[in-house]
Amino acid sequence: xxxxxxxxxxxxxxxxxxxQPITDDLLSGAAEIALRAITIFQGVxxxxxxxxxxxxxxxAALTYTAKxxxxxxxxxxxxxxxxxxxxxxxxxxxxxxxLASLCNxxxxxFEKRLCxxxxxxxxxxYDLIDPGELxxxxxxSSTVVSCLLNARARGRFFRVVCTEARPSMEGRKLASRLxxxxxxxxxxxxxxxxxVLGNCSAAFxxxxxxxxxxVINKVGSWMLAVxxxxxxxxxxxxxxxxxxxxxxxxxxxxxxxxPGVEVxxxxxxxVALLNxxxxxxxxxxxxxxxxxxxxxxxxxxxxxLEKISVHRALKLEAALS
Amino acid sequence: xxxxxxxxxxxxxxxxxxxQPITDDLLSGAAEIALRAITIFQGVxxxxxxxxxxxxxxxAALTYTAKxxxxxxxxxxxxxxxxxxxxxxxxxxxxxxxLASLCNxxxxxFEKRLCxxxxxxxxxxYDLIDPGELxxxxxxSSTVVSCLLNARARGRFFRVVCTEARPSMEGRKLASRLxxxxxxxxxxxxxxxxxVLGNCSAAFxxxxxxxxxxVINKVGSWMLAVxxxxxxxxxxxxxxxxxxxxxxxxxxxxxxxxPGVEVxxxxxxxVALLNxxxxxxxxxxxxxxxxxxxxxxxxxxxxxLEKISVHRALKLEAALS
Numbered sequence: 001x002x003x004x005x006x007x008x009x010x011x012x013x014x015x016x017x018x019x020q021p022i023t024d025d026l027l028s029g030a031a032e033i034a035l036r037a038i039t040i041f042q043g044v045x046x047x048x049x050x051x052x053x054x055x056x057x058x059x060a061a062l063t064y065t066a067k068x069x070x071x072x073x074x075x076x077x078x079x080x081x082x083x084x085x086x087x088x089x090x091x092x093x094x095x096x097x098x099l100a101s102l103c104n105x106x107x108x109x110f111e112k113r114l115c116x117x118x119x120x121x122x123x124x125x126y127d128l129i130d131p132g133e134l135x136x137x138x139x140x141s142s143t144v145v146s147c148l149l150n151a152r153a154r155g156r157f158f159r160v161v162c163t164e165a166r167p168s169m170e171g172r173k174l175a176s177r178l179x180x181x182x183x184x185x186x187x188x189x190x191x192x193x194x195x196v197l198g199n200c201s202a203a204f205x206x207x208x209x210x211x212x213x214x215v216i217n218k219v220g221s222w223m224l225a226v227x228x229x230x231x232x233x234x235x236x237x238x239x240x241x242x243x244x245x246x247x248x249x250x251x252x253x254x255x256x257x258x259p260g261v262e263v264x265x266x267x268x269x270x271v272a273l274l275n276x277x278x279x280x281x282x283x284x285x286x287x288x289x290x291x292x293x294x295x296x297x298x299x300x301x302x303x304x305l306e307k308i309s310v311h312r313a314l315k316l317e318a319a320l321s
Numbered sequence: 322x323x324x325x326x327x328x329x330x331x332x333x334x335x336x337x338x339x340x341q342p343i344t345d346d347l348l349s350g351a352a353e354i355a356l357r358a359i360t361i362f363q364g365v366x367x368x369x370x371x372x373x374x375x376x377x378x379x380x381a382a383l384t385y386t387a388k389x390x391x392x393x394x395x396x397x398x399x400x401x402x403x404x405x406x407x408x409x410x411x412x413x414x415x416x417x418x419x420l421a422s423l424c425n426x427x428x429x430x431f432e433k434r435l436c437x438x439x440x441x442x443x444x445x446x447y448d449l450i451d452p453g454e455l456x457x458x459x460x461x462s463s464t465v466v467s468c469l470l471n472a473r474a475r476g477r478f479f480r481v482v483c484t485e486a487r488p489s490m491e492g493r494k495l496a497s498r499l500x501x502x503x504x505x506x507x508x509x510x511x512x513x514x515x516x517v518l519g520n521c522s523a524a525f526x527x528x529x530x531x532x533x534x535x536v537i538n539k540v541g542s543w544m545l546a547v548x549x550x551x552x553x554x555x556x557x558x559x560x561x562x563x564x565x566x567x568x569x570x571x572x573x574x575x576x577x578x579x580p581g582v583e584v585x586x587x588x589x590x591x592v593a594l595l596n597x598x599x600x601x602x603x604x605x606x607x608x609x610x611x612x613x614x615x616x617x618x619x620x621x622x623x624x625x626l627e628k629i630s631v632h633r634a635l636k637l638e639a640a641l642s
Contacts, residue, residue, distance in 0.1 A: 191541025
């Protein structure tokens with residue numbers, strides 16, 4: 001177990017309550033969720049309740065928060081990096097003032113990085129949207145939304161086809177957001193991808209995390225990728241490098257099985273329900289990963305992974321012990 | 322227009338009412354629908370209302386019924402063949418007695434053929450189900466159901482994975498039917514096909530019609546076929562030869578677009594909805610078509626198509642004039 005000061009159970013309950021909406025959110029992309037997690041860290045740090053008077057108690061609460069966020073959405077890499085950045089930053093703090101300053105800096109830097117990434121990715125993505133063409137977009141990703149809305153705002157005309165992304169239907173959220181931004185949207189169900197992809201000049205998806213083996217995203221991304229290759233449509237994952245994770249962390253996404261009733265609320269006896277949220281798209285099925293540092297291929301990923309340093313509280317062995 | 326005796330409008334209204342449930346049925350397979358259409362022809366022929374006293378009037382009503390059924394489900398080949406068989410059979414009838422006898426024989430022969438096909442296909446399919454393995458089944462097909470239930474009744478143990486088949490969810494009907502027949506079923510959504518197919522030893526689908534270009538079935542079949550090839554899972558279409566149609570008839574399936582509200586009942590302004598029901602699986606994506614005459618490949622289809630003789634009332638030029 002964690003060697004930091006043990007937390008009182010009211011503190012844990014309070015933090016769990018802050019995290020619950022993140023656990024329940026099946027509609028938001030990873031970058032969007034990370035922005036909301038910043039607010040949660042800020043709240044825990046501010047400690048309006050005053051029941052965490054010492055720096056060690058605050059560190060313990062922030063560690064508990066970081067771990068809880070990871071449990072809430074184990075596939076969302078930005079949540080891991082956000083928590084990891086915070087824990088590494090506050091490590092040397094000796095006083096409450098030092099801790100507040102280090103933590104707030106880490107949160108501000110992370111937010112700045114997320115927003116700057118999204119803006120650069122949107123600019124690179126602009127050149128992948130041919131005027132007058134049809135673009136396929138899958139599931140919901142704030143990075144993809146900002147890229148498409150940016151292109152429209154810069155005067156490019158194009159249409160977007162998107163599908164539902166069962167079972168949570170975050171494709172509808174994508175359709176609504178794009179339509180309200182003045183983009184003409186065609187919407188259909190997931191199994192009709194094959195009918196529309198052939199008319200698209202490119203396909204975009206977001207992602208939850210990226211490692212050596214490929215890109216993890218909403219289930220259905222693998223089917224999309226295979227269909228894109230068959231129909232010769234280039235498929236891009238739009239993602240800041242804050243989504244890159246080491247291999248051990250990547251397979252955490254397989255833990256994310258949701259209740260079967262979300263698939264079918266009154267299935268008859270003898271029918272087992274499977275509700276996995278993510279699948280893995282190998283790099284060879286992608287035209288590239290559009291990051292703030294340009295369009296990367298699988299071979300470009302290694303240097304990013306080598307740079308990642310993981311706080312001991314977030315190491316998987318620690319989590320398992 | 323049809324040169325046969327013009328029908329009174331109450332007769333047409335009555336026939337339309339008989340056909341409406343067929344139009345509205347999004348859950349049943351083509352063979353199952355054809356069996357119900359036989360009952361409709363029997364009802365029109367019996368003419369309990371007594372307002373079709375002459376053979377010519379009865380012929381006109383049966384022609385109107387055949388055309389109406391085709392309009393109701395333009396992709397379902399057995400409906401075409403059933404109507405075509407009836408119209409070709411009653412052509413020479415001079416009296417009401419002759420007409421009744423010819424029509425009833427045609428209906429009885431068609432029903433016998435459907436049932437015999439399904440039984441033979443079930444026996445051939447038995448050998449494609451490896452003991453203890455997982456079989457993928459897509460959408461709803463009475464031919465596939467009878468094959469799987471037959472195998473289970475003969476003592477073979479296996480499990481079936483199936484998906485929803487959005488938007489009408491006839492995959493749930495498949496899951497229920499198989500589970501109530503004692504088969505262990507795993508059910509998930511369509512975009513999760515990629516997560517489960519790799520564990521399957523074979524995949525089965527039904528079909529609506531078959532022509533030179535391939536097999537028409539519920540939308541999503543093409544995605545399934547591409548995924549099966551990628552994962553090296555043999556995909557079989559189970560279908561009696563009563564599903565074979567000439568090329569001109571095949572493309573009728575593209576007419577079958579359903580209301581967009583079935584995809585999303587409150588889509589925001591600016592979002593166009595696409596609700597196509599069928600797609601085309603080329604033969605090279607299939608391991609074979611399991612028919613009552615054995616497992617056929619694309620090259621085996623031609624002789625069946627050459628034998629098809631189409632009644633003048635059902636020729637597409639006639640339908641368009």
